[in-house]
Amino acid sequence: MEPELSTIGRDNYTDYKGKKADQRKHGGVRAASIAWVVEIMLSLITSCNGVTLVDYFFKSMHYSVAESSNMVTNFLGTAYLLSIIWGFISDSYITRFTTFLVSGTVQLMGLTMLTYQAYNPNLQPSENKTPSYIQALFLFAGLYAIATGLGGMRATLAAHGADQLDQRNKSLISSYFNWYFFSICTGGLLATCVMVPIEQKYGWSTSFLILLFVTSLALCTFASGFALYTYKRPSGSPLTRIIQTLVVSAKNMKVSTGGSVNHEVTEVLLAREQSQHKFKFLNKALMDQNIGVAQVKETKTFIGLLPIFVTTIMMNCCVSQILTFSVQQGNLMNRTIHNFTIPTQSIAFVPIIISLTFIILFEQFKKKNKHKDASNTKFYKPLFRMGIGLALVSTSMFVASIIESKRLEAFNNGKTLSVFWLLFQYILLGLSDTLTLEGMLEFFYSEAPESMRSICISLSWCSSSMGFFMSSVLVTLSNSVSGRFGKEWFGGKDLNHSRLDLFYALLCVINILNFLLYVYFAKRY
Structure with missing residues (x-):
């Protein structure tokens, strides 16, 4: 066979019956929009688990502060790392539609286990005691079943939705990923403003039960469009x-x-x-x-995408701090307004609102300039937006270090700093995440070989995974090194007796070096 006749990467889209897809009946914005709706529910589940599990492990399962933080980052890290395996399966053997349903069922099983444990006192530890072997086994089995399923859903949903659109229309693909990220933010907003207060008022068991229902609804919604979809057959x-x-x-x-x-x-x-x-x-x-x-x-x-992927890992390492240390910071700060105590996790709604507003304004700007030549406008290019995001994360860690230093100073003087001081680092990290992750999703899908789009989309989530694991490694490493020079940074019983400010300063320095590395690779791409 002549090389130019190779079939790798050629269009191979069919309908649900396996026949060639008819563009008048299958695919299009209507089919792609189902992915946006499903993503809202998926993001709600993921965000709720991310911001509340650290408290669940600490308060209900009685793990230490450091253990609770690392358990959350390891959980999310595993979920996103497994997305690369699910992406490989989807590109190679079964359709993205099938992969999503199978992995979603696995996540449903895991949530069922955690819900049952939350309702069963025999599967929970006694006060001031860590879980027994059986209790811990049940917890981790359910937790990592959720992680396994989440990896498959993350690997396939965004790519499946983009597959419904005309691949030649780059502007439409870009808008799709902007609105897809809008759905991610909307799910996060619902998690922080609705699910967190529900969990605070009615407890973990009710929260897990709601997540179980939402997961079931997401699977049903996704499956309902099977007759509308076009299916990319694995090659x-x-x-x-x-x-x-x-x-x-x-x-x-x-x-x-x-x-x-x-x-x-x-x-x-x-x-x-x-x-x-x-x-x-x-x-x-x-x-x-x-x-x-x-x-x-x-x-x-594929090889050309890898340096860009590597240089986004440290950004996700910093974003993971919102889910762990920032929550614990807020719990030690003044959260009362007119006799109402604000859940620390709910503060995240401010950067989410800013992210949502940014996406709407960005899309409106694109519409107004759609008749102009935007090819020379740098901000339309995902690599440029990612670069701004990586620059912002360094700034956010610098600000976070100063704020934590001020919080410790106030504590030592018998005062309590307002939780709203955390808004500065939340907003900067939120904007960084918006610019970088949205840019990554668009960049890796658009630049990927057609035969590897699930795998390359998974690189975006795999970057998050590596960031979460990197956070755990840096916490452990900084604790070990600082212990040799006098006092461990995280050796105290809580953050009032730790040096989180120095850890944030370390992250700032590492991210500055990482940004310079990104600029080098982005210019050479």
């Missing part, structure tokens, strides 16, 4: 093709290309492709008659 293992390309390129590294028919057509097929000179050593794979140009381009594209 075999893309990772196998990438490994094959790398192995053959390595073998042929020192071999002359003069007599290779496959290599001769490279100049014709890649003449106008930027990828011709990127990772040029991979062109050696074309000497193998079984490897086509499309396969080499697929490999180059």
Whole structure:
């Protein structure tokens, strides 16, 4: 087969009966909008778990402050890391529709276990005691069933929705991901303003029961559109093709290309492709008659995305602080207004509102300028927006360090700082997350080979995973190193006897270096 006739990456969309999709009946904005609705519910579940589980582990399951924080970050980290495996399964073997339903059912099972545990006193530890072996086993089995299911839902939902649209309309794809992130923020807003107060008033058991219902509703809503959807049929293992390309390129590294028919057509097929000179050593794979140009381009594209992916990890490490240490900070601050105590988690609604407003204004700006040439407008480009987001996260950690230092100073003087001081770091981190994650979703989907879109979308969530794990590693490492020089930063019984301000300062320095690295790779992309 000639390289130009390779089928990798070609359109292969069908309806639910397996026949070629009819654009008049299948797909389109109506089908894509179902993903937005489902994402609101999925984000509500994820955000609620993220902001309330740290208190659940600390207050109800009686784990320590550090253990509770690390349990949440490890839970979310595992969920997002597993998205890469689900993405591989979806791209290689089964459709995204099927993957979503299977993984959603797994998450439903996990939530059922946590709900049952919350209602059963025998599965909860006694006061001031940590869980028994059976109680802990039940907790972690349910928790990581949720994580496993969440990974699959995250890997497929955004890509499935984007698959419903005309791939040639880049502006429409960009708008889709803006509104998709709008749905993420809306779910987060409902979690902080509705679910957190419900949990505070009625307890964990009621909260878990509501999440169980919402998960069931999300699965039913998603499945209801099966007749409308277009389905991207899997094209075999893309990772196998990438490994094959790398192995053959390595073998042929020192071999002359003069007599290779496959290599001769490279100049014709890649003449106008930027990828011709990127990772040029991979062109050696074309000497193998079984490897086509499309396969080499697929490999180059995926490898090219990896440096961008790596430089977004530290941003997610900082965002994880909102779910853990920021919650514990707020619990030690003055949260009372006119005899009403504000749940710390509910403060997150302010940056969410700002993010929602930003997306609406951004889309309105695009509409007003749709007839103008926006190709030279940097802010339309996801890489530029991601860069601004990474710059903001360094600023947020600097501000967070100062605020925590002031909070400790007030505590030592017998005073309590207002919880609203946390708004500064919340807003900066919220804007950073909006610009970076929305940009990542659009960038990885748009730049990905068509045969690897689930995997590449998963890179966005995998970055979050690595950020959560990085947070746990840095907490442990900084604790260990600081202990050797006198006092552990997190050695106290709570944050009033710890040095979170120094930890935030460390994150600020690391993120400045990371931003410089991102700029280097983004310019070379």
